[in-house]
Amino acid sequence: MPANPPSYVVHRNGLPAAVSxxxxxxxxxxxxxxxxxxxxxxxxGLDLHLARxxxxxxxxxxxxxxxxxxxxxxxxxxxxGPADVSLVLTVYSPAGEFTVAGADVRPEILVRTGxxxxxxxxxxxxxxxxxxxxxxxxxxxGEVAKTYLLRQAVAQGADDAAFVDRHGRLSEASIWNLAFWxxxxxxxxxxxxxxxxxxxxxxxxxxxxxxxxxVQSVKLDTLPTLRGAVVMNSWTPGIAVNRIGDTxxxxxxxxxxLLHAAYQAEAPVAx
Numbered sequence: 001m002p003a004n005p006p007s008y009v010v011h012r013n014g015l016p017a018a019v020s021x022x023x024x025x026x027x028x029x030x031x032x033x034x035x036x037x038x039x040x041x042x043x044x045g046l047d048l049h050l051a052r053x054x055x056x057x058x059x060x061x062x063x064x065x066x067x068x069x070x071x072x073x074x075x076x077x078x079x080x081g082p083a084d085v086s087l088v089l090t091v092y093s094p095a096g097e098f099t100v101a102g103a104d105v106r107p108e109i110l111v112r113t114g115x116x117x118x119x120x121x122x123x124x125x126x127x128x129x130x131x132x133x134x135x136x137x138x139x140x141x142g143e144v145a146k147t148y149l150l151r152q153a154v155a156q157g158a159d160d161a162a163f164v165d166r167h168g169r170l171s172e173a174s175i176w177n178l179a180f181w182x183x184x185x186x187x188x189x190x191x192x193x194x195x196x197x198x199x200x201x202x203x204x205x206x207x208x209x210x211x212x213x214x215v216q217s218v219k220l221d222t223l224p225t226l227r228g229a230v231v232m233n234s235w236t237p238g239i240a241v242n243r244i245g246d247t248x249x250x251x252x253x254x255x256x257x258l259l260h261a262a263y264q265a266e267a268p269v270a271x
Contacts, residue, residue, distance in 0.1 A: 009081040009113045014073045016080070017110070024096070025110065029142030031092035032056040034197065035234040037116060038085045041078055042268035048197040049089075056138045057091055061107050065091065070109065074271040077111040085113040086234075090141065119235030124159040126173060126231075127152070128220055128245035131163040136171070136192040146174045160231070162244050165191050170218045170244070176231035178218075179238070181255035183227045185212035198232050198263065205262035220245050228252025230259065237263035 012021045034049045043049070050067050057064035074089060090110040095101035129149050134140075153161040153174075162173045171191035172178055177199045180187040186206060188199075206213055223229075229241040229249040238259035242249055 009077050009085075009111070011073060011077045011080070011109075011111045013109050014069075014076045022110075024094075025092065030060070030097035031090050031110075031142075032060055032138050032140045033088055033090040034139060035086070035088045036197070037118075037234055038078055038087050038113070039083070039116070039268065041083050042270050043074075043087075044263070044266045044268045045197045045201040046269050046271060048200045052139065052197060053089070053091055056140070057107055059135070059138060060140070061091075061093055061101070061105075062103065063107065065107055065109070071271045073109045073111050077113055078271065081113050084116040086115060086117050087111065087113045117235050119233070119239055120159070122239035123242035123251075124231060124239060125157075125243040126160050126162040126241055126245070127156055127158045128164050128170070129153070129161045130166070131161075132165050132171070132192065133163075133194075136194060139194055150174045158243075164220070167191075167217075168219045170220070173231050176233050178241075179230050179232060179259070180218060180226045181228035181230075181252050182225070185214055186255075186258075187218065187226065188213065188215045189218045190215045191217070196233055198234055198237050201266045202232065202237050202259055202262045205265045206258075208265070209262065211258065211262070220247065223247040223249065228255040230256060232259065 010017045034052050036043050036049055050070060053070055054064045077087060091107050093101050093105055094108050095105045131145060131149060149161040160174050163171045165171050169191040170178060170189050172193040177196040178189055223244055224247060227250055229244060230238040231241055232238050238256045240256055
């Protein structure tokens with residue numbers, strides 16, 4: 001690796017990408033991805049990232065690339081850059097969108113890296129917006145609504161937007177999972193959503209520690225009964241939320257500490 005490796009790496013199918021490789025993708029919107037933080041060349045929850053990519057590919061393309069192919073693409077990008085990076089691995093169909101791709105069209109991989117991030121410091125204020133994502137269990141690209149609603153929230157003096165489904169249930173936020181604290185147990189929203197890899201890591205580590213967890217419907221009128229709220233994603237296992245809609249959420253430093261300790265208990269692995 002060079003003495004001063006580049007801050008950004010873009011690879012296609014495990015090799016450095018040329019302009020000719022990327023130009024057909026400039027306006028492509030039929031793809032899915034996973035995002036991760038790489039530290040010292042290692043990743044937490046690698047098995048969850050691979051499972052996410054496999055499930056999404058089967059749902060969107062009817063076929064999935066072998067894990068070994070995905071791991072090779074990850075290794076190539078990680079080894080080409082600094083030891084600490086933010087990384088996004090995208091799986092797409094070379095047939096593009098607005099077409100019907102046959103079973104002979106094999107998905108391809110685009111990996112890009114950039115400077116590492118741990119997200120904002122918080123606490124965050126969230127607007128409550130009625131919105132349901134298409135294919136909510138898939139981390140797919142081209143979601144204009146998420147950026148639009150984020151910008152609308154900021155224009156209204158908030159930091160981001162939380163989504164409320166047609167049944168009045170809180171599901172997730174723009175690029176975040178939501179989690180709540182009732183003083184004794186972690187409460188996960190019961191609604192259609194993307195199950196984040198960080199969420200999966202925290203859940204299994206809390207289970208190992210014997211920490212109570214439950215899934216329940218969380219509505220705006222439920223919030224006053226809860227004692228804390230956070231958002232989490234690949235950047236961080238928890239950033240405090242101090243307001244959702246018109247409801248102020250109490251500080252819960254013990255909740256934040258619990259989530260961060262659970263995340264840190266997950267051993268990172270090299271792809």
